Amino acid sequence: MLALPSPREEFLRSARTGGIPLLYPYANRLRGDHFEVADRAVNLAANAKLKRDPTGLPIHGLLLRWGDWIITQPSQHTLEASIRWADHPSLMAAYPFAHTLRVLWQLARDDAHATLSITTVIEADQAQAVPVAFGWHPYLAVDVKKGAQLQLPRRRPIKLAPTGLPMLSAAHEAWIEASQETTGANQDALFEIADVDQPVCIALVDGTERTEILFQDGYRFLQIYSPTGQPFTCAEPMTAATASLNDAPTTIAAGERMTASFQMRKALR
DSSP: OBOOSSOHHHHHTTTOOOSSOEEBSBOSBOSSSEEEETTEEEEOTTOTTOOBOTTSOBBSBSOTTOOOOEEEEEETTEEEEEEEGGGOHHHHHHSOOOOEEEEEEEEEEOSSEEEEEEEEEEEOOSSSOEEOBOEEOOEEEOOTTTOOEEEEOSEEEEOBOTTSOBOTTSOOOOOBOSEEEESOSOEEEEEEESOTTSOEEEEEEETTEEEEEEEEESOOEEEEEEOTTOSEEEEEEESSOTTHHHHSOOEEOTTOEEEEEEEEEEEOO
16 A cells, blocks of 8 residues: 655665654644744754755654654554653754654454554643644555546645745635546645544545545645656645644643544455
8 A cells, every 4th residue: 555755775774754654743844944832942953863855944853763662562453652752852952842742553454444543642741832733644555557546625725835835925725626636747735624523535546446544633734745657646644734833833732632543544355
């Protein structure tokens, strides 16, 4: 079901996205090295290890290739990983919001589908508010010769500058009804999702294969990334729009928690 954007050994040599990476604590780009949220000013300029896009903007957060998770396996088909953020000075230096991050992966199947459910929990358990701006980046494998189709839900485009950042002065776009698009047309687009009070389905139809991503809770935005001629397409669940830490940050209060979940589902033949 999944793809890497380059051969495995090349992929492992650098902090790239592939498979189903977690983009945390922010998905996609920031507008620059500085942002201020929850009464804290953050400056990322001195972080030499920060992942950046070709123009130098911070991108995809701090956890690509992060290896210091606390791992448990509650059951045969369930894996849990957590990070106590304040235990890691390098993380606190780049994102000074003490909290606990938990991720739960659950595999299941029935007569019709095989599923992977991914639940992400932020616990503001260290007496301070914590911003929420993360997302995931599933790379779904496609056969470029088959003309795979993406079935997309009702949505509203967010107008982007050539940098990939939202244009703050742009008027709101009209809502687009559920529709189907051919992958591989160099898409790199951000959408606000309608009807998020119920599960929202994005489906990849590749010949006779059908793979679904269900936004179940907590994800209001969708990034579609489908470059020309590549054997993958991406439908990314995002809790906030690109650059939200700069533009319109949201937080959870001290003592609270936030849970977001999505499911990848493969139809069985």
